[in-house]
Amino acid sequence: MNTANFNLPKDVAKILVDPIAQTDLERLHAAYTWMRANNAFGRATIDGFDPFWVVTKHADVSAISRDNNLFHNGDYSLTCRPKAAINHIIATTGCPHIVKGLVHSDGDEHKNLRALTQAWFMPNSLLKLDGRIRTFATSIVDKLQQGNGNVVDFAKDIALYYPLHVIMDILGVPPEDEPRMLMLTQELFASEDPELKRARQGVSASPSDMGKALMAVVADFNDYFERVIADRRTNPRNDVATLLANAVVNGKPLSNMQRIAYFLIIATAGHDTTSSSSAIAMWALSRFPELLPRLKADPSLIPQFVDEALRFASPVRHFMRTATADTEIRGRTIRKGDWLMLCYGSANRDEEVFENPFHFNIDRKPNRHLAFGIGGHVCLGQHLAKLEMRILFEELIPRLQSVEPAGEMDLVASCFIAGPKHLPVRCIVH
Ligand code: HEM
Numbered sequence: 001m002n003t004a005n006f007n008l009p010k011d012v013a014k015i016l017v018d019p020i021a022q023t024d025l026e027r028l029h030a031a032y033t034w035m036r037a038n039n040a041f042g043r044a045t046i047d048g049f050d051p052f053w054v055v056t057k058h059a060d061v062s063a064i065s066r067d068n069n070l071f072h073n074g075d076y077s078l079t080c081r082p083k084a085a086i087n088h089i090i091a092t093t094g095c096p097h098i099v100k101g102l103v104h105s106d107g108d109e110h111k112n113l114r115a116l117t118q119a120w121f122m123p124n125s126l127l128k129l130d131g132r133i134r135t136f137a138t139s140i141v142d143k144l145q146q147g148n149g150n151v152v153d154f155a156k157d158i159a160l161y162y163p164l165h166v167i168m169d170i171l172g173v174p175p176e177d178e179p180r181m182l183m184l185t186q187e188l189f190a191s192e193d194p195e196l197k198r199a200r201q202g203v204s205a206s207p208s209d210m211g212k213a214l215m216a217v218v219a220d221f222n223d224y225f226e227r228v229i230a231d232r233r234t235n236p237r238n239d240v241a242t243l244l245a246n247a248v249v250n251g252k253p254l255s256n257m258q259r260i261a262y263f264l265i266i267a268t269a270g271h272d273t274t275s276s277s278s279a280i281a282m283w284a285l286s287r288f289p290e291l292l293p294r295l296k297a298d299p300s301l302i303p304q305f306v307d308e309a310l311r312f313a314s315p316v317r318h319f320m321r322t323a324t325a326d327t328e329i330r331g332r333t334i335r336k337g338d339w340l341m342l343c344y345g346s347a348n349r350d351e352e353v354f355e356n357p358f359h360f361n362i363d364r365k366p367n368r369h370l371a372f373g374i375g376g377h378v379c380l381g382q383h384l385a386k387l388e389m390r391i392l393f394e395e396l397i398p399r400l401q402s403v404e405p406a407g408e409m410d411l412v413a414s415c416f417i418a419g420p421k422h423l424p425v426r427c428i429v430h
Pocket of ligand 1: 114274
C-alpha cells in the first residue's frame with residue numbers, strides 16, 4: 001500500500017511538532033478541524049522526526065486507547081520528540097524513556113504496577129482528603145481576595161499552587177520543598193517553553209541538548225525522592241509515599257528505578273494538568289458572564305462545569321502509541337512498529353460527538369471528553385483532579401462577586417501539555 005496517499009500536508013503536520021505554533025489555539029484547532037474533515041487518520045512525515053500517524057477522531061482515539069495489546073505505551077517514545085532526542089535517551093537509559101514507569105509499561109507489568117495505588121485513588125478512598133483539600137482551596141480563595149480590584153495572574157499566581165500543594169501533601173513532600181518540585185515539573189513537562197525550560201540555565205535548544213537537560217531534571221527528582229523513600233521506610237505514614245516505599249510486586253520489592261518512576265509520574269502528572277484545567281475554568285467564568293450567576297444559583301452544576309473545563313482545556317495534547325502487529329484502521333494499513341499520535345484536543349472537539357464543539361456548554365450530559373484518556377492507562381488521578389477542581393469552585397463561586405478579563409491568556413509553548421502560563425483577570429471576592 002502507498003502510505004503517501006495519506007500523507008498530511010507539510011504545513012499541517014509541522015504544527016503538531018511546533019511548540020510555538022501550538023500557543024496559537026485558533027491555528028492549532030483549524031489544523032485539527034481540517035484533519036478531522038479531510039484526513040482524519042493522516043501520516044505526518046517531518047524532518048528530524050520518525051513518521052507517525054495522527055489520530056484525530058474521538059472514535060479512533062478511544063478504540064486505540066482501549067486496545068492495550070495491539071497498541072503499546074512502552075515500545076517507543078510515549079511523547080512525540082525529535083529523533084535525535086529519542087536517540088540520546090536510548091543511548092543513555094537503554095530504552096526510549098527517560099525513566100520507565102507505570103505509564104510506559106504494558107501487559108502484566110502495567111497491571112501489577114497500577115494495582116499498587118489504584119484503590120488509593122478511587123473516589124471512596126479520596127473522601128478522606130475532602131477536609132484537607134477544602135482548607136487548601138479556602139486559602140487559595142483568600143489569596144485571590146487579597147488581589148481584589150487589581151489585575152491578578154490567575155494561572156501563575158493562584159491556580160499553579162493549589163494542585164501542587166495537594167499532590168505534594170499526598171506524596172509527603174513538605175511545603176518548603178514545593179517550589180523546587182514545581183520548577184522540576186515545569187522543566188520536565190514544558191521543556192520546549194523558553195520561559196520554563198532548563199535551557200534558561202545555559203543549555204542550548206538542540207534536540208540532544210534537550211535530551212541531556214531532561215536527564216538532568218530526572219537526576220534531581222531521583223536525589224529528592226531517594227530521601228523521601230528512606231524516611232518512609234523508617235517512619236511509615238498513611239500516605240502514597242509510604243505505600244510506594246514498601247511496595248512489593250509478585251513477592252519482590254519494586255526496583256529502585258520503578259519506584260522513582262512511580263513517584264515521578266504522580267509528582268509531575270498531578271499538578272500542571274489540574275492547574276491548567278482550573279485556569280481554563282476561570283477563563284470561562286471571565287469570558288462568559290452568564291456562567292457565574294447560573295453556578296451561584298445552582299452549585300449542583302459545578303461538576304458539569306468542571307467536566308466542560310476539562311474538555312475545553314484538554315491539558316494533555318497527546319500521548320503516542322506503538323503498534324505491536326499489522327492492522328487496518330480507516331482504510332489505512334498500520335504496520336507493526338508504526339508510531340501513532342493520539343490527539344486528545346482534537347477528539348474533544350469532534351463534531352460527531354460534541355454538538356457545537358467550540359461552544360463552552362455546561363449542559364453536555366454525558367460529557368464524553370477524553371481529557372483523561374480511556375482504556376487500561378486511563379488517568380490514575382482523574383478522580384483526584386475532579387475532586388480538587390470541584391472543591392475549588394465550590395469554595396470560590398459563592399464568594400466570587402465578579403470576574404473579568406484583564407488581558408490576553410498566554411499559553412505554555414509545548415507540544416505535549418496545553419495550558420495557560422498567564423491568565424490576567426480582575427475579580428471581586430468576598
Ligand atoms: C486535569 C488533570 C489531569 C489530566 C488531564 C490527566 C491526563 C492523563 C492522561 C490523558 C493519561 C493517559 C495516559 C495514556 O493513555 O497513556 C493520564 C495518565 C496518568 N495520570 Fe493523569 N491527568 C490529570 C491528573 C492527574 C493527577 C492528579 C494524577 C495524580 C495521581 C495523575 C496521574 C496519572 C498517572 C499515574 C497516569 C498513568 C496511568 C497508567 O499508565 O496506568 N494524573 N493522565
